[in-house]
Amino acid sequence: MKSRHGSLRRSRGFTLIEVLTVIAIIAILSAILVPTVTQMRETARKTKDINNLRQIVNASLLFASQNSERFVGPNNTIDNTGRVVAAGGTPGDIDDVIVTLAAGAGLNEANTWVSDSDGQGPNYRGPVPVLFTDAGTGNVTINPILIGAAAAGDDGDQVSYQYVTGLTTGTPSNLPLTFSRMTDTSSATWGANDIYATDGGHIGFVGGSVAWFDTLTNALTNGSGNEVSNIDAAIAAAPSAFAAVTIAENPNNP
Numbered sequence: 001m002k003s004r005h006g007s008l009r010r011s012r013g014f015t016l017i018e019v020l021t022v023i024a025i026i027a028i029l030s031a032i033l034v035p036t037v038t039q040m041r042e043t044a045r046k047t048k049d050i051n052n053l054r055q056i057v058n059a060s061l062l063f064a065s066q067n068s069e070r071f072v073g074p075n076n077t078i079d080n081t082g083r084v085v086a087a088g089g090t091p092g093d094i095d096d097v098i099v100t101l102a103a104g105a106g107l108n109e110a111n112t113w114v115s116d117s118d119g120q121g122p123n124y125r126g127p128v129p130v131l132f133t134d135a136g137t138g139n140v141t142i143n144p145i146l147i148g149a150a151a152a153g154d155d156g157d158q159v160s161y162q163y164v165t166g167l168t169t170g171t172p173s174n175l176p177l178t179f180s181r182m183t184d185t186s187s188a189t190w191g192a193n194d195i196y197a198t199d200g201g202h203i204g205f206v207g208g209s210v211a212w213f214d215t216l217t218n219a220l221t222n223g224s225g226n227e228v229s230n231i232d233a234a235i236a237a238a239p240s241a242f243a244a245v246t247i248a249e250n251p252n253n254p
Contacts (some may be wrong), residue, residue, distance in 0.1 A: 045117045046202070046212065049180065049195075052112050053161065053204035056178045059105035061169070061208065066104065069169040071177065071206075074246040076100040076165070082131060082140030094248045097163045099142045102130035110146055115160035115180070118195045158250050160195055164235055166245040173207025174221055175238055176231055185231040185247055188216045 064071050067084075077089030077096040084104040089096035094113075101107040110128040124145070132143040146159075162185070163178045180201030183191035190201045200214040213219055217229045223237035231247070238245050 042117070045115065046196075049115050049117070049160075049202050050210045050212075052115065053178055053180075053202055053210045054208075055107060055112050056101070056161065056163070057204040057206075057208055057210065059101045059107035060177060063101060063105040064169050071167045071169070072097050072100045072104075072163065072165050072248075074165040074244060074248070078103045078131075078140065080137075080139035080141070082133075091165070091244075091246045092248055094159055094161075094163060094250055095142055095146070097165060097248045098130055098146070098159070103140075110143065113159040113161055115195050118158075118160040118181075120158045120160075120181075120193060162247055162249045164231075164238075164245060165248050167206060167235075167238060169206070171206050171239055172221070172223060172225075173205060173209075175206050175223065176203050176220070176234055177206045179203040179231065181249065182231065186233075188229040 060071050073086065073089075074091035075087045075089045075096075077085060078099045079085050079088070082103050084100055089100070098110075098113060108130045110130050111124055114124065128143060128145060130143055130146065131140055133140050160181055161178050162181055164176055167175065167177060180190065180195045180203070182201065183193055189198055190196065192198060195201060200212060202210055202212055203220075204210045216231070218227045220228050220231070220234040222228050222234050223239060228234050235245050235247075
């Protein structure tokens with residue numbers, strides 16, 4: 001004869017309804033949490049970009065304070081001793097801006113120029129100094145890992161930001177100085193190959209502020225105080241201490 005108490009002690013399995021209920025609850029929680037986590041990661045990356053651009057702007061202000069109130073010029077670069085020189089750089093080449101701020105303002109960390117959200121950008125796998133001293137010649141130059149065409153394990157010089165050379169501290173404070181890389185700086189929007197694709201990008205201004213923009217339509221002002229809708233128009237009438245105001249970018253801007 002079976003014991004009634006023994007029957008009660010037998011474990012009872014989950015019913016189909018209970019299993020389906022648990023699965024439904026997990027699915028609902030995933031639908032709530034996954035987008036939230038993704039959004040938090042994107043916010044963290046954007047915050048890092050703001051900090052990067054703020055470091056670039058602050059280094060530029062420091063450089064200007066030591067160079068007759070001039071920001072990095074279109075021909076600034078360094079000589080083989082690592083000293084900043086006024087001539088010899090290539091107008092429009094971001095590499096010369098990077099080494100000038102490294103030598104002239106101490107911005108010597110390459111990762112400052114890279115956004116974690118940039119699919120075109122390099123992955124330096126740890127701290128990478130901008131300046132490199134050749135062991136054989138003793139010459140100081142830009143770190144070889146930062147330049148050249150993309151190759152296995154080396155994404156070349158595709159840094160994430162562009163820089164307006166030729167400005168001074170007397171330039172209106174609301175003019176762009178550095179910004180998230182744009183495929184077309186005459187456009188009011190960022191492009192599909194840019195850091196956040198067509199969602200937008202950051203701009204660091206001469207006055208030191210950094211802001212996010214979904215679009216630049218009537219969002220900027222030029223040197224005359226008029227509303228404009230792209231970077232090119234904003235800097236077109238900018239006062240300059242040099243022959244021209246130039247946007248420095250990757251030699252092979254994607």
